[in-house]
Amino acid sequence: MDRAEVDSSIRSLIEPFNKKGVEVADNTTFANDLEFDSLTVMDFVAAIEDEFDIIISMNQQAEIENYGQLVDAVTKLQN
Amino acid sequence: MSNPIDQASAATDLFSKFDPLIQQRQQLLDAGVQDPFSLVMEKVLSPTRAICNGRETILLGTYNYMGMTFDPEVIEAGKQALDDYGTGTTGSRVLNGTYQGHKECEDALKEFYGMDHAMVFSTGYQANLGIISTIAGKGDYVVLDIDSHASIWDGCAMGNAEIVPFKHNDIEAMEKRLKRIPEGAGKLVVLEGVYSMLGDIAPLKEMVRVAKENGAMVLVDEAHSMGFIGENGRGVAEAEGVMDDVDFVIGTFSKSVGTVGGFCVSNHPKFEIMRLVCRPYVFTASLPPSVVATAATSIRKLMHGSNKRAHLWENSKNLHGGLKALGFQLGTDSPQSAIIAVIMPDLERGAMMWEALLNEGLYVNLARPPATPANMTLLRCSLCAEHSEEEVRTILGMFERAGKAVGII
Numbered sequence: 001m002d003r004a005e006v007d008s009s010i011r012s013l014i015e016p017f018n019k020k021g022v023e024v025a026d027n028t029t030f031a032n033d034l035e036f037d038s039l040t041v042m043d044f045v046a047a048i049e050d051e052f053d054i055i056i057s058m059n060q061q062a063e064i065e066n067y068g069q070l071v072d073a074v075t076k077l078q079n
Numbered sequence: 080m081s082n083p084i085d086q087a088s089a090a091t092d093l094f095s096k097f098d099p100l101i102q103q104r105q106q107l108l109d110a111g112v113q114d115p116f117s118l119v120m121e122k123v124l125s126p127t128r129a130i131c132n133g134r135e136t137i138l139l140g141t142y143n144y145m146g147m148t149f150d151p152e153v154i155e156a157g158k159q160a161l162d163d164y165g166t167g168t169t170g171s172r173v174l175n176g177t178y179q180g181h182k183e184c185e186d187a188l189k190e191f192y193g194m195d196h197a198m199v200f201s202t203g204y205q206a207n208l209g210i211i212s213t214i215a216g217k218g219d220y221v222v223l224d225i226d227s228h229a230s231i232w233d234g235c236a237m238g239n240a241e242i243v244p245f246k247h248n249d250i251e252a253m254e255k256r257l258k259r260i261p262e263g264a265g266k267l268v269v270l271e272g273v274y275s276m277l278g279d280i281a282p283l284k285e286m287v288r289v290a291k292e293n294g295a296m297v298l299v300d301e302a303h304s305m306g307f308i309g310e311n312g313r314g315v316a317e318a319e320g321v322m323d324d325v326d327f328v329i330g331t332f333s334k335s336v337g338t339v340g341g342f343c344v345s346n347h348p349k350f351e352i353m354r355l356v357c358r359p360y361v362f363t364a365s366l367p368p369s370v371v372a373t374a375a376t377s378i379r380k381l382m383h384g385s386n387k388r389a390h391l392w393e394n395s396k397n398l399h400g401g402l403k404a405l406g407f408q409l410g411t412d413s414p415q416s417a418i419i420a421v422i423m424p425d426l427e428r429g430a431m432m433w434e435a436l437l438n439e440g441l442y443v444n445l446a447r448p449p450a451t452p453a454n455m456t457l458l459r460c461s462l463c464a465e466h467s468e469e470e471v472r473t474i475l476g477m478f479e480r481a482g483k484a485v486g487i488i
Contacts, residue, residue, distance in 0.1 A: 037454075039453065039454075042225055042244065042246070043246075046245075046246065046252065049255075049256070049259070050255065053259060054259060055220075055243055055256060055259045055260065057241035057242055057243050058235075058241075058242040058243070058244065059241055059242060060241075
């Protein structure tokens with residue numbers, strides 16, 4: 001899957017978690033813009049992990065602050 | 080109003096990150112509620128009674144599950160050790176801090192669990208911190224339940240392994256993650272027997288099987304089950320028949336054993352090397368002689384505690400059933416341990432209920448986020464084998480009056 005395909009797939013996965021309907025761009029942050037708490041993060045990460053059959057460890061999650069970084073990381077991990 | 084010096088000092092105050100918590104606490108106190116986190120027990124009368132605010136109070140929020148703190152033989156052992164060995168070791172276990180009593184305490188643990196090796200730490204927190212951070216290194220994976228205790232999370236944070244949490248007690252979520260770990264990487268699955276916030280137990284039979292099938296080592300924290308759950312009080316792993324497949328059991332002396340300290344028991348043939356490489360074991364003073372003497376005596380008595388275990392189960396069933404009948408919302412559908420968690424609608428009413436119970440003469444634990452799962456506020460009741468049947472009835476009466484007064488039932 002290339003970056004654009006990963007992007008569109010994650011975009012649909014994020015919808016149920018994006019309760020306020022924030023417009024998602026590469027620089028949208030999970031903590032501030034999307035206001036994800038730790039439980040939401042866990043469920044969202046689990047959804048991505050299951051979709052792409054990958055592990056995003058907490059060590060890797062710590063490096064991911066915004067949407068663009070997440071798409072980059074998943075693109076790399078699933079190859 | 081503000082001069083430049085004030086502004087400069089405000090801008091660099093490292094404590095400003097705590098402002099939201101300070102405000103939340105102040106709001107609670109301004110509402111007239113007694114601070115639930117600064118209670119002083121003026122006198123302790125027994126494992127189940129103390130004087131708080133000048134009044135005799137039933138204790139229903141300690142981890143004194145087996146009521147060992149006032150056992151005459153245990154107290155005598157501690158006094159003897161004080162006389163014979165003094166007040167403290169003033170040294171690390173690996174230097175001048177291992178006395179005869181430390182070895183005897185480890186021998187008692189080996190016998191209690193039927194395991195080859197036992198290592199005593201100065202606290203249970205340090206046992207998790209030390210073992211997890213030491214055995215899981217760079218390139219290894221730790222797969223753990225999201226509701227794990229702070230000491231487990233801190234052990235993960237202190238080490239260099241990849242940390243992979245899964246949804247609470249979700250066997251399938253755990254299995255999926257184990258299967259995705261790269262081939263050849265070391266794997267450690269970390270589970271708890273009893274999860275202390277809601278008092279629920281882990282489905283260890285299936286989880287340990289799945290972990291083993293996927294080539295992982297298994298560590299189970301049995302802090303809240305020791306002495307009580309399982310035929311010999313070894314914990315949930317014993318009750319579920321998977322003791323032989325657990326590589327490391329972590330436990331504590333600060334609950335059923337009735338003093339302070341932590342431990343790890345294991346059958347791993349190379350386990351003894353831990354004493355040299357585990358920093359939270361090496362770089363701290365060992366437990367005082369009186370503490371290990373009381374622990375060893377208590378552990379040996381717990382081996383023969385089956386009558387007390389049976390009575391504690393009765394207490395747990397009576398309290399759970401009674402609270403449910405009164406209309407309280409509980410953390411588990413059925414009693415699974417000695418902890419019964421009563422779910423409060425919010426922190427404010429939780430604190431009011433806590434205070435109303437204290438005024439009735441009952442102490443319970445108020446637990447709040449971030450210690451609790453799903454941002455819940457809980458009144459945690461932990462039972463003791465020394466609570467009588469009548470006391471449990473008295474406790475239910477107190478809950479009924481307080482619950483109605485606060486408007487929760």
